[in-house]
Amino acid sequence: MSRFNRFTLTGLVMLALLIIAPVVIAQTDWSGGLPLLTRIVIYALAVVSLDLIIGYGALVSFGHAMFFSLGGYVVAVLLHHTNMGDTIFGWEGTNSALLLWPLALLACALLGLVVGYLALKTRGVQFIMITLAFAQMVYFVLVSLQYYGGDDGLMMDMRNTMPSIQLDDPWAFYYLALTLLVVWVLFCRLIVNSRFGLVFQALRQSERRAVNLGVNPLPFRLTAFVISAVGTGLAGILWANYAEFVTPDMATWAKSGEFLAIVTLGGLGTLLGPIAGAAVFIGLEQILTIWTEHWMIVMGPMLVLIALFGQQGMLGRYLKGGRHD
Amino acid sequence: MELKGKAMRVGLLATALGTTMVAHAAAEALRIGFITTLSTPAGYIGEDIRDAFTLAIGEDGRLGNTPVVLEVEDDGLKPANAKQSADRLVQSGVKLFTGVNFSNVLAAVQPTVMKSGGFYVSVNPGPSVFAGAKCNPNYFVASYQNDAFHEAAGLAANKLGYEKVVILAPNYQAGRDALNGFKRTYEGEVVEEIYTKLNQTDFSVELARIRSAAPDAIYQFHPGGAGINFAKQYDNAGLKESVPMLVPAFSLDAQMVKATGDAAEGVYASALWTTEFDNDASRDFVKRFEEAYGRTPTMYAEQAYDTANLIAAALDAVDGDIEDADAFRAELAKADFKPIRDPFTFGPNQHPIQNYYLTRFEKNADGEIVQTVVERIAENHQDAYAKDCKMD
Amino acid sequence: MILFIEQLLNGLQYGAFLFLLASGLTLVFGIMGVINLTHGTFYMIGAYCGALTVALTGSFFMGLLAAMAGAGLYGLLVESAVVRWLYNRDHLYQVLATLGLILFTNEAVTLIVGRAPIFMNIPDFLSGSVTLFPGLAYPLMRLALIVVGLAVALFLWLLVNHTRFGMLVRAGADDRQMVDALGVNMRWLYMSVFGLGAVLCGLAGVMAAPLLAVEIAMGERILITTFVVIVIGGVGSIRGALVGAMLVGMVDSLGRAYVPQILTALLPYSVADTLAAGLVSASIYVLMAFVLLVRPYGLFPARS
């Protein structure tokens, strides 16, 4: 029971901090606070999704940036056509988030399905590399999309619209992103503890045992992979709306690596740890860049130290400890 | 010497404390948002831009007569970071921005600044998106429109009498723009159009294709390290002697020439300005820059210095008050100052109408490779997008 | 025809270069189970040490020695300070730590040498071209790369198949516990393999430096390609690294040489142009995905 309590307690503390932080920062004259928090929340959404398959399924994807970029590109491209007055296969387009976002998520799910199906034929290092390969392919496709700006990326003239929520208002946008994060974490938590989740985790701990209990590994891993792709895609959608432009940058291996680093930093298989990881990683990057342009000379060794001594990331020990006995 | 010491000190301060540089911060100092790329291998360009701008500000912390504070932010060549910085600076009340070094970063920063009603004056990139239908009254480009060097190179190729050429660029937007710009003005035959991979390091395959096509010359655009690699390998393959190479200025800037060595000798480039410009303002600038920072200024440094002086002239005309945006805009648009390169005027899209030169990398008396001016190839050249720009 | 042979040579040359990088990486990977992202950094260190030494002494051989020594020493430092403690940890921690080392090294080199790329000349005895047969002159520097690549392949083959060290390396790739059980000093074995890998990177760096811009982050550009090579070849196998390197070198080079022409002949220009550029860029990743789908553990996996 204590594990449940620790998760709930940590989750509530984080939520309280994320709710209050912008209000507190607004009292100071630091204008970068809200955008920084928004970035943290969006990244958190992506890395929580990644943690779902790495932490609970040992599926180390080095290509999750492809879903991040796809989510963003789908909304940006559709918005672009709508604003240009083009029709898309006879459809005049829309700017409504309620329509565009599910569409983008569907695209991510389909890509996840295809990539997952092929990649899950391999394991371990080969899985890491084949996901990377697919992400690189997506990256090169995006770079070669001349019509959508190619390497320079595509501007969005406005954010999507949503009934009764002003996405253009930074406060409303932040709290919307935060709400989505909360919902997503709760959903992931539900999955982890579900009948599906039990099997999925069993596959990580002992595939042979699970198979001899009659489990066919592929559908379970594929389902989790697709769910993870959708979550990362949602983060991409939010990112596109936050930044109001998308670039192939979103699909580089460095971005995928960043996601991996954040998950590890926060603590694998904890769902909440990666959120703390995102806050620390992005916060640190922000603080260090303000301090010196040679910030990497500090950031680098910090990552090394975390890998060497933070055996389970920042929150791994705490959130995983105290279970059974 | 006095100046050198001060400038060094200011430069060092900027390096050590990063980013917010306070030069004699008076209470009323005008804050200028200066977002540029300092980290990453391309950071040397950002350093040149920042340092030249700082040099223009001088030891008294004034741009013209107006006390200013440069709010320098490193974007790390990530548009998202730059956008973040722009948001932050806009919210803290900054109204005037400059410094961005790359088109994709500018694409992230410019709209944010425009939305806030602030001004942006570009020190380097002039992407076509903002030069045509999406031009903006508060957006000025004090350098060049992105296609200009390529168009000038096309004219140069005509003048040099090349009848068939092979053209190469990396397969991304700027690369495609480059080759299209060249083809717009070039009158001969393009026998082969080769797109290389982004971040490609080895060009042996492309060199073999060039050799077999046996053109009169090649035109190639590869920025940064790729440009150096290309020039070195081109020389090593023995092609430089038989097939002349023409490049836009930023494919071989002063720093890149050092890393390219003798392989750069004999290469032609289209340019706005070089260190060998024959006028006092230019010589003085090169001397001061070298004294202050111990290195040769690149074309980017010159552009930043001119941008600073353009802003200085406009500020002086409005007594440092940019709250009256209309007045400040009108003064900027006059371009009423003496640049180091040839004087220019602004077209309707507020991009420069200016002269371009054909230059050649040659050894000087000291055996150093310098960029000598061959001849003027374009007079009062205007970009192709100006006609699409309709200011209100 | 002559052009085709020249392009084959280019593919061979690129393959030889990739092999210098991939052989060390695959051993480290196979024997120690470590994903070492700093491998590209050793290559950069080699290029810098070589270029700076040549600038100082004017001797290419001094540069060669300095590059191999510099990269090797840095490799040993990285092994003993960081990587050694990560042998039995999950791959993720190795990725995190070595990513941190990349960031650190790049910035440290920036602070010491500066951001602007530095220059290294082609040594006189390797400048110019030789005529292989009428109509085909090939640059000596590139021929030298091919020769060095093949020599290293031969050296590694002898080392792995005909020495006690090689026996341990092979055993280690097959079964780590077994080597442990033999009572071999594993620390010594790991350090030498890691150091050897770094030295070969340094060699690749100094051999490439005359043809390339020596600059920060040059290692990361080549790192991912190197990983592609060893995954295609099969992790832990020298033979796999050689075959993978040649395959990647050929596919990349011949793709760049002929795919645009072939597609332009078959398809309307506007389609062919974009398609060719995309295909050429992604060719090695397509190759890797294809190989892994058919043979999930690569062509010559060390561990079956």
Place this chain on the structure above:
Amino acid sequence: MTEAGVSAADVSVLSLDQLHKAFGALKVTDDVTLEVRSGEIHALIGPNGAGKSTLIAQICGEMRSDAGRVSFKGRDVTDLSAFKRARLGLGRSFQTTQLCFEFSVLEHVILSLDCMEGGSFNLVANPRNDAALREEAMHWIGKVGLTGRESRQVANLAHGERRQLELAVSLARKPHVLVLDEPMAGMGAEESARMVDLLGELKGEYPMLLVEHDMDAVFTLADRISVLVYGRVIFTGTVDEVRRNPEVRSAYLGDEAC
């Protein structure tokens, strides 16, 4: 040992027909024919390297056979993958324990019960809160003598307890045959004795193929014994027949026998 009574119960549950497996030139299993009848414990013995582990992998579907057939409950399963064979009721234990170490004992047995049909894609329901599942899981935990240990994490169990849990995990699925790969391996005398008692209790309920080195255990438990040497079954018979057979004695039992 008495001769097993010849009755309707004597039908074969699991039968191997001329199974072959070679790695290169090395024939690891060579023409193995063998059957496990309902209600019996059929022991498989043989020296190290005889091919026992490979044979089990072939039976359970982890390794494809080069030739031959595996039939289970009268159905040809040679081409079925491991998880499909498991779903048909082929239960097993592993030579080195294969368990999910992060689960609690209770969770693990619940997992086993919940996978009867190959696992569920229900993303919402928490099986731990299913009273019926818990109750049934507790029954099997009790059956193998782990009552009181149900909330302990598998990683914290003693070696013998893990073996008991493996049995519970298999039994919970009500298997039609149990393939046990050295269930006593690594156990102390006391633990072994408890395991022998436990298997003895289960005898008759579940047909078993028992691979074991502990000859005392084999002679106590088995109805029939097959001897595997260099991939071939050199003899099959009752315990007494095996004891008496000179070929077996020389090839394998030798001094170890008594």
